[in-house]
Amino acid sequence: MIAGGLSGVDAVLARLREAASELAADLISLDAHPSRSALAPPHQYTGTTAARAVIALDRLSWLWERYLELSELIAKVDAQPGGWAARRRERATDLLRAAETAARPAPPHPEPGDAPPGPGPGGAGAAGSARDTGWAPGATPVAAPEGLLADIATALARVRADFDAFQAARDGLLAVLTGAEAELGRLSAEAARIGRPTLEELATAAAALAPLAAAVATDPLGVRPEQSDAAREALDRAAAAVSVLVVAYDALEAGLREAGQLLGTIVDTAAEGEWSAREALDRIRLADGDLLRLPDGWLGDPERGLRPWLERLRGLAAGPPERRLTAARGLTAWTAVAHQTLAQARRVADANALPLRRRGELRGLLGALRQKAVATGLAEEPALAAMLAAAHDLLYTAPTDLTAATAQVTAFAAALDQARPASPPTLGPVRGNRIVEERGETR
Numbered sequence: 001m002i003a004g005g006l007s008g009v010d011a012v013l014a015r016l017r018e019a020a021s022e023l024a025a026d027l028i029s030l031d032a033h034p035s036r037s038a039l040a041p042p043h044q045y046t047g048t049t050a051a052r053a054v055i056a057l058d059r060l061s062w063l064w065e066r067y068l069e070l071s072e073l074i075a076k077v078d079a080q081p082g083g084w085a086a087r088r089r090e091r092a093t094d095l096l097r098a099a100e101t102a103a104r105p106a107p108p109h110p111e112p113g114d115a116p117p118g119p120g121p122g123g124a125g126a127a128g129s130a131r132d133t134g135w136a137p138g139a140t141p142v143a144a145p146e147g148l149l150a151d152i153a154t155a156l157a158r159v160r161a162d163f164d165a166f167q168a169a170r171d172g173l174l175a176v177l178t179g180a181e182a183e184l185g186r187l188s189a190e191a192a193r194i195g196r197p198t199l200e201e202l203a204t205a206a207a208a209l210a211p212l213a214a215a216v217a218t219d220p221l222g223v224r225p226e227q228s229d230a231a232r233e234a235l236d237r238a239a240a241a242v243s244v245l246v247v248a249y250d251a252l253e254a255g256l257r258e259a260g261q262l263l264g265t266i267v268d269t270a271a272e273g274e275w276s277a278r279e280a281l282d283r284i285r286l287a288d289g290d291l292l293r294l295p296d297g298w299l300g301d302p303e304r305g306l307r308p309w310l311e312r313l314r315g316l317a318a319g320p321p322e323r324r325l326t327a328a329r330g331l332t333a334w335t336a337v338a339h340q341t342l343a344q345a346r347r348v349a350d351a352n353a354l355p356l357r358r359r360g361e362l363r364g365l366l367g368a369l370r371q372k373a374v375a376t377g378l379a380e381e382p383a384l385a386a387m388l389a390a391a392h393d394l395l396y397t398a399p400t401d402l403t404a405a406t407a408q409v410t411a412f413a414a415a416l417d418q419a420r421p422a423s424p425p426t427l428g429p430v431r432g433n434r435i436v437e438e439r440g441e442t443r
Helices: 007-031 034-039 047-078 085-101 146-193 200-218 225-250 252-283 306-317 321-375 382-395 402-418 431-438
Strands: none
Touching: 007 047, 007 085, 007 146, 034 047, 034 146, 047 085, 047 146, 146 200, 146 225, 200 225, 225 252, 225 321, 252 306, 252 321, 306 321, 321 382, 321 402, 382 402
16 A cells, blocks of 8 residues: 555554544444434334344444454554564564455445455455555565455444434434424313313324324334324314314403494394384385384394393303303304394394485475576476475375375476576565475474
């Protein structure tokens, strides 16, 4: 390897000392690796982890054997008696050459692409690539075992990679599992607080986490990504289910207060519709279907009325957690029905107010037409005055016939539009005004 006459043997020995020292440090580091004690003995694991543990520990044992071999060789060389230097190098050369040709096991568990080992410590091609490092000119060369040292470096890297992979898999799985179990515990406590300790989604999540918990102790390297994904998804579903229930449970008091306010709004709206209906019945001549009403019992029916139903929910809310949760679910249903009832009450109120509103609109229109007649000087036209009086009588007499009143006002408007004054109107008292002013509404 290193040329230089008699100094070649010393160079080989220096190379071996350096390699042995580095190997000792690496072996001490691997023995201190957290995975070293965890994987020994490997029979505590199964599957992928057990197989990787056997391979890593076999390679580690082979490395220790090579270290002892190198150490013994160096010790034998160092134990050679002093004296003539050439003679001492000759004996050292014999020891190195004997070690080079000695049989030793190849690195265990070769992987695809590994070169087959050559004879002796030099490994594949070591003898052919060695430079002249003999102890005297013309002597058979002595080479540093570069092939062996390369095998040692490869084995070291693979053992360290296996140890690191095991530690990363176990630590990562533990972190995931610890966080998931803590979350599951929190969700379970929340579910118990609101009276649902046996929530189905929680049981599903616990079942999905069980294989991961077992894998930490048996085969962390064998956990498939889809297992962790399935557990995460199950936990997310449980969290969503619990969240919905907790929100409903914790917001129950506020929800009941809002329900009371909503019921008050419905009652007021329904009362408005009933008042409009009574007014319309007294003042307007109605046809079938002109007025609407809410279904009987919508408010006070003992079984389906909104008020008794809400009182039952308040009673449940004052009870233990499982009854409160029942109240929370019931309040959701009550609120949906209440909003439907409110919308219906508004339709009833609008429909029942329509006849009186229509009569008011016709009265306003008639007043505007009268002002137009006065402004154009047509108020004293006998035909127009008669039409105005007839429309007034219809609109200011109860019960008002809206159909007839609408027709009369429409006819008066048309007649007023068709009449053309022959000359500009003159200012002065207008007798036509007294027709309207002297007539009063009988109701």
